[in-house]
Amino acid sequence: MAKSKTQFTCTACGNVTTKWAGRCEACGEWNSIVEEAPLSSGPSAATLGTTRGRRIELTDLRTEETPPPRTVSGVAELDRVLGGGLVPASAILVGGDPGIGKSTLLLQAAARFARMGLKTIYVSGEEASAQVRMRAQRLGLTQSPVQLAAETNLRDILTTLDEERPQLAIIDSIQTMWSDSIGSAPGSVSQVRAAAHELTAFAKRKGMAVILVGHVTKEGQIAGPRVVEHMVDTVLYFEGERGHQFRVLRAVKNRFGPADEIGVFEMTGKGLAEVTNPSALFLSDRGQPTPGSVVFAGIEGTRPVLIELQALVAPSPHSQPRRTVVGWDGGRLAMILAVLEARCGIPFAGLDVYLNVAGGMKISEPAADLAVAAALLSAREDAALPADTVVFGEISLSGALRAVGQTENRLKEAQKLGFSSAIAPKGGKSLTVDGIKLNRITDLASFVGETFGA
Numbered sequence: 001m002a003k004s005k006t007q008f009t010c011t012a013c014g015n016v017t018t019k020w021a022g023r024c025e026a027c028g029e030w031n032s033i034v035e036e037a038p039l040s041s042g043p044s045a046a047t048l049g050t051t052r053g054r055r056i057e058l059t060d061l062r063t064e065e066t067p068p069p070r071t072v073s074g075v076a077e078l079d080r081v082l083g084g085g086l087v088p089a090s091a092i093l094v095g096g097d098p099g100i101g102k103s104t105l106l107l108q109a110a111a112r113f114a115r116m117g118l119k120t121i122y123v124s125g126e127e128a129s130a131q132v133r134m135r136a137q138r139l140g141l142t143q144s145p146v147q148l149a150a151e152t153n154l155r156d157i158l159t160t161l162d163e164e165r166p167q168l169a170i171i172d173s174i175q176t177m178w179s180d181s182i183g184s185a186p187g188s189v190s191q192v193r194a195a196a197h198e199l200t201a202f203a204k205r206k207g208m209a210v211i212l213v214g215h216v217t218k219e220g221q222i223a224g225p226r227v228v229e230h231m232v233d234t235v236l237y238f239e240g241e242r243g244h245q246f247r248v249l250r251a252v253k254n255r256f257g258p259a260d261e262i263g264v265f266e267m268t269g270k271g272l273a274e275v276t277n278p279s280a281l282f283l284s285d286r287g288q289p290t291p292g293s294v295v296f297a298g299i300e301g302t303r304p305v306l307i308e309l310q311a312l313v314a315p316s317p318h319s320q321p322r323r324t325v326v327g328w329d330g331g332r333l334a335m336i337l338a339v340l341e342a343r344c345g346i347p348f349a350g351l352d353v354y355l356n357v358a359g360g361m362k363i364s365e366p367a368a369d370l371a372v373a374a375a376l377l378s379a380r381e382d383a384a385l386p387a388d389t390v391v392f393g394e395i396s397l398s399g400a401l402r403a404v405g406q407t408e409n410r411l412k413e414a415q416k417l418g419f420s421s422a423i424a425p426k427g428g429k430s431l432t433v434d435g436i437k438l439n440r441i442t443d444l445a446s447f448v449g450e451t452f453g454a
């Protein structure tokens with residue numbers, strides 16, 4: 001009996017089934033399942049090659065085989081996120097919202113790498129070469145030895161790459177690429193997957209680095225399948241708020257370096273400029289101490305960053321008071337409100353609560369808990385914290401404060417930016433940083449008592 005030819009793939013998680021369903025059983029997403037031509041099922045036993053898969057004992061790997069040299073772009077913010085430069089034969093995915101600045105970033109990166117001696121080709125599937133050249137002109141990059149191609153047919157692109165043998169190829173974007181061996185439309189899951197697979201396989205085979213650009217859907221996923229994320233070595237997200245002038249390039253996966261690393265850029269009329277001191281950017285003008293405003297000493301990747309948190313607490317006209325968070329996790333805010341109420345006896349019932357991370361930055365570190373609590377209390381009591389103080393620490397459900405990593409780096413950054421005192425959890429080793437008066441506390445209730453005299 002002939003096997004069924006079609007399969008169904010979830011566009012959200014990439015799960016494959018034989019039957020269509022309204023809801024994906026793997027990830028629970030509604031209306032995400034589409035019909036697809038199946039991938040090749042692999043070689044059958046009869047067609048298996050006679051040469052066996054090459055294998056090597058772990059102990060046979062000689063230690064003097066140093067990793068291949070990385071190429072730096074000279075843009076420190078980009079090189080750090082890549083883990084110290086571009087690795088040959090690696091595949092990188094750069095995801096981000098449409099219009100956030102991916103093409104600008106990568107055209108600038110292409111020019112930098114080309115000037116560093118890498119043979120670089122920039123393939124645009126969205127703009128004509130003339131448009132890319134106009135953009136390059138605006139960015140002042142016309143003198144860079146980058147080759148441009150405007151192409152969407154995968155076969156043509158691979159032919160070009162095979163002839164030109166670049167060391168770096170940038171594909172902008174993976175959703176516009178299509179393979180004529182697959183029946184579905186460009187941008188569909190199977191097209192995106194096939195294009196990503198062919199390009200990364202080609203890159204590995206020929207020792208070329210490839211950067212794929214991917215648009216992100218409003219749900220925050222690379223449009224089409226997440227499977228692209230599994231195919232590449234490095235996944236970077238380019239993010240930022242539209243109204244703000246700065247952008248963050250964040251490593252969420254990196255086989256060749258630390259994940260969670262960020263690079264900060266500022267948008268200008270002449271393209272993206274790197275921001276080497278992001279703390280200065282995330283702190284709004286700090287003159288007078290303001291109720292509700294607290295400076296959090298955070299760590300992003302390997303780097304300390306000071307970020308201002310702002311809270312507003314006001315009597316609510318609604319029966320269900322508002323809880324609005326920008327740049328932080330709403331669930332975590334609910335938890336801190338609950339701990340403040342249960343462990344410190346400070347209710348927020350009947351009050352609207354707004355929390356905002358200044359500058360449009362996103363924070364995910366639990367170390368921000370104490371700074372959030374401080375901002376909420378400061379807003380509620382209408383009492384400002386001293387303007388020269390930074391705050392950090394994780395809050396547990398019991399109301400105890402937990403020590404967090406890299407205390408010394410946080411304090412040093414605070415000292416560098418002119419702060420003179422810090423509130424942090426007790427625990428961990430004792431340390432002093434010149435110029436910083438460190439106040440270490442054990443639990444949230446004593447923090448409330450000491451700071452707000454409640």
Ligand code: TYD
Pocket residue numbers: 096097098099100101102103104105266267268269270271272273
């Ligand atoms: P673009 O790079 O085209 O975004 P994406 O490729 O992610 O869709 O940038 C969007 C627009 O913003 C474009 O019109 C150029 C403009 N822009 C600047 O003027 N300066 C900048 O520094 C950046 C990043 C973008």
Ligand code: MG
Pocket residue numbers: 099102103104126172
């Ligand atoms: Mg673009």
